[in-house]
Amino acid sequence: MADLEIMGQRAAAAKFELHKLSAEKKNQVLNKAAEALVADTKSILEENERDIINAEKNGMHPGMIDRLRLTEDRIKAMADGLCQIAGLEDPIGEVLETFTRPNGLHIQKRRVPLGVIGIIYESRPNVTADAFGLCFKAGNAVILKGGSDAVFSNMAVTASIRKALRACGVCEDAIQLIESTDREVTVRFMKMDRYVDVLIPRGSAGLIRSVVTNSTIPVIETGTGNCHIYVDESADIEKAIPIIINAKTQRIGVCNACESLLIHQAVKGKLLPVLAKELRECEVEMRADEQIREFIADAVPATEEDYGTEYLDYIISMKTVNSVDEAIAHINKYGTKHSEAILTQNKENADRFLNEVDAACVYVNVSTRFSDGFEFGFGAEIGISTQKLHARGPMGLKELTSYKYMIEGNGHVRP
Numbered sequence: 240m241a242d243l244e245i246m247g248q249r250a251a252a253a254k255f256e257l258h259k260l261s262a263e264k265k266n267q268v269l270n271k272a273a274e275a276l277v278a279d280t281k282s283i284l285e286e287n288e289r290d291i292i293n294a295e296k297n298g299m300h301p302g303m304i305d306r307l308r309l310t311e312d313r314i315k316a317m318a319d320g321l322c323q324i325a326g327l328e329d330p331i332g333e334v335l336e337t338f339t340r341p342n343g344l345h346i347q348k349r350r351v352p353l354g355v356i357g358i359i360y361e362s363r364p365n366v367t368a369d370a371f372g373l374c375f376k377a378g379n380a381v382i383l384k385g386g387s388d389a390v391f392s393n394m395a396v397t398a399s400i401r402k403a404l405r406a407c408g409v410c411e412d413a414i415q416l417i418e419s420t421d422r423e424v425t426v427r428f429m430k431m432d433r434y435v436d437v438l439i440p441r442g443s444a445g446l447i448r449s450v451v452t453n454s455t456i457p458v459i460e461t462g463t464g465n466c467h468i469y470v471d472e473s474a475d476i477e478k479a480i481p482i483i484i485n486a487k488t489q490r491i492g493v494c495n496a497c498e499s500l501l502i503h504q505a506v507k508g509k510l511l512p513v514l515a516k517e518l519r520e521c522e523v524e525m526r527a528d529e530q531i532r533e534f535i536a537d538a539v540p541a542t543e544e545d546y547g548t549e550y551l552d553y554i555i556s557m558k559t560v561n562s563v564d565e566a567i568a569h570i571n572k573y574g575t576k577h578s579e580a581i582l583t584q585n586k587e588n589a590d591r592f593l594n595e596v597d598a599a600c601v602y603v604n605v606s607t608r609f610s611d612g613f614e615f616g617f618g619a620e621i622g623i624s625t626q627k628l629h630a631r632g633p634m635g636l637k638e639l640t641s642y643k644y645m646i647e648g649n650g651h652v653r654p
Contacts, residue, residue: 243417243424243427243428243431246382246415246417247355247382247431247433247434247435248434249412249415250355250380250381250382250412250415250434250435251354251355251380251434252410252412253355253380253410253412253413254352254354254355254378254379254380256409256410257352257375257378257379257380257409257410257413258331258351258352258378260378260409262329262331264407264409265325265329265375265376265378266325266326266376267407268375268403268404268407268409268413269321269322269324269325269372269375269376270321270322270325271403271406271407272318272321272368272371272372272399272400272403272404273318273319273321273322273325274318274403275399275400275402275403275406276314276317276318276321276368276396276399276400277314277315277318278399279395279398279399280311280314282395283309283314283392283395283396283399284309284310284311284314285395286391286392286394286395287307287308287309287364287391287392287395289391290307290364290388290389290390290391290392291304291307291308293388294307294388297388299388300551300552302491302492302551302552303362303388303492303551305490305491305492306362306363306492306493307362307363307364307388307389307392309364309365309392313365316365317365317368317369317396318368320368320369320372320613320619321368321372321619323613323619324372324373324376324619324636325376327376327617327635327636329376330350330376330377330636330637330640331350331351331352331377331378331640332349332350333349333350334347334348334349334350335348335349335350335642336348342651343648343649343651344646344647344648344651345646345647345648346644346645346646347644347645347646347647348642348643348644348645349642349643349644349645350637350640350641350642351378351640351641351642351643352377352378352379352639352640352641353377353379353436353437353639353640353641354379354380354436354437355379355380355381355382355434355435355436355437356370356374356379356380356381356382356435356436356437356438356439356621356639357381357382357383357384357428357431357435357437357438357439357456358370358381358382358383358384358438358439358440358441358621359384359425359428359429359438359439359440359441359442359446359450360383360384360385360386360440360441360442361385361386361388361389361441361442361443361446362386362388362389362442363389363441364385364389364392364393364396366385366441367383367385367392367393367396367397367400367416368396368400368619369612369619369620369621370383370621371383371397371400371413371414372619373612373617373619373620373621373634373635373636373639374413374414374621374639375413375414376636377636377637377639377640378640379639380412380413380414380415381413381414381415382415382416382417382428382435383397383414383415383416383417384416384417384424384425384428385416386442387420390418390420393416394416394418397414397415397416400414401414426453429450429453429454429455429456430453430454430455430456431456432455432456435456436456436457437456437457437458437459437629438450438454438456438457438458438459439458439459439461439621439622439634440458440460440461441461441621441622443463444462444463444549447460447461447462447463459622459624459626459629459630459634460624460625460626461494461621461622461623461624461625461634462494462575462576462577462623462624462625462626463494463549463575463577463625464493464494464495464496464498464549464575464577464578464607464610464623465498465499465547465548465549465573465574465575465577466486466494466495466496466497466498466499466574466575466577466578466579466580466607466610467497467498467499467500467501467566467569467570467573467574467579467580468482468483468486468497468499468500468501468579468580468581468582468607469500469501469502469503469560469563469566469570469579469580469581469582469592470483470500470501470502470503470506470510470582471503471506471563471566471581471582471583471584471585471588472503472505472506472585473583473584473585473588474503474506474510474582474583474584475582475584475604476506476509476510476513478582478604479510479582480510480513480514480517482580482582482604482605482606483497483500483514483517484517484518484521485606485608486580486606486607486608487518487521487523487555488521488523488553489606489608490608491550491551491552491553492551493551493608494549494577494610494623495577495578495600495607495608495609495610495611495623496551496607496608497555497580497606497607498548498549498550498554498555498556499545499546499555499556499557499558499573500555500556500557500558501557501558501559501560501566501569501570502531502557502558502559502560503559503560503561503562503566504530504559504560504561507530507531507534507559508534511531511534511535512534515534515535515538518555519537521553522553523553523554523555524539524553524554524555525537525538525539525555525557526538526539526540526541526542526545526554526555526556526557527539527540527541527556527557527558528540528541528557528558528559530559531557531558531559535557538557541556541557541558546558546569546573547573549575563581563583563588563591563592566581566592567591567592567595567596570596570598571595571596571597574596574597574598575625576597576598576599576625576626577598577599577600577610577623577625578598578599578600578601578602578607578610578623579592579596579598579600579601579602579607580601580602580603580604580605580606580607581593581602581603581604582603582604583603583604589603598625599623599624599625599631599632600623600632600633610623610632610633611633612633612634612635615633615635617633617634617635617636619635620633620634620635621634621635621638621639622634624638629641
């Protein structure tokens with residue numbers, strides 16, 4: 240592995256080369272990279288299996304192993320994501336605003352790449368391909384630092400992508416992977432503000448806190464997801480139950496899974512017996528307040544800590560509320576500003592929920608699992624930003640750009 244300083248120099252040089260690429264050339268590379276991933280499926284899966292074996296030996300939680308595991312279908316999905324990105328409109332060069340001042344100065348605001356993007360992430364090797372695709376299409380070089388648990392998978396995916404870049408005659412340093420698993424190297428990476436323009440952490444709350452605390456590079460937080468679903472008193476119960484089950488159990492180890500359920504007291508009797516049966520069949524542990532435990536005898540008493548926990552497990556917290564106001568207040572207290580949903584047929588309550596809940600994605604009668612760049616039509620995503628600067632929600636191509644002003648005159652001097 241190259242020294243970090245050398246990697247930074249290579250990335251800084253690459254970003255200027257990438258800025259010159261036409262949309263057609265970038266799309267050629269993305270499609271070639273997709274082909275390479277599929278062609279290299281066997282070798283990628285072999286390296287992924289090395290990571291899986293190590294994870295099982297180390298006692299990794301099954302939910303995290305699911306995030307780590309690659310399959311033929313998941314590699315195909317990674318390739319499809321790159322192809323979808325290739326099919327998206329290139330954002331670079333887009334004119335955002337243009338105007339002429341009274342003195343004749345012509346000013347244009349145009350979209351440009353961020354430059355070099357650093358990404359620190361855990362477990363999910365599909366992030367390697369997604370991050371490259373989005374950063375590359377937006378004209379950025381990327382330096383990746385994956386977790387030690389996915390090091391062999393990430394190396395295999397990166398090698399496949401660099402092979403595609405080389406085949407297309409494009410600088411391979413458009414993507415670089417820090418292969419060291421030394422924590423000290425990760426901390427050094429966070430200090431590379433001389434070369435890296437933006438740093439994006441993806442992973443646990445601990446990882447994100449560490450990056451925010453230690454980085455001298457501007458950070459975009461992709462936050463943890465203590466996501467709620469509120470079942471309003473007017474909810475359609477037949478539709479509500481499949482939404483809750485989907486949000487909680489489709490994939491437990493993802494940030495847009497539902498972790499907490501709020502239930503209006505008026506619908507407890509109708510909702511809980513059926514919902515509890517479905518949750519038991521999915522082997523979900525229910526942690527609930529006293530009112531809900533009157534209907535669900537095997538529920539565990541919920542603690543204050545439960546209401547603020549992102550489980551990433553077959554566990555859900557459940558609490559009774561008496562109004563939409565109480566639901567909103569609870570979510571704004573315990574939520575992580577990620578994704579929140581209301582199930583209701585009352586438009587006034589829906590509108591209030593949409594307007595008053597402080598989260599990047601707010602849903603009405605929809606599973607929180609839709610907080611995803613692919614589902615939003617972005618091709619893939621760098622992550623779900625839970626902050627408000629510079630981006631919020633699923634981060635696609637446009638969120639990986641900045642802008643600059645271009646001013647033209649005719650011998651103007653300032654009086």
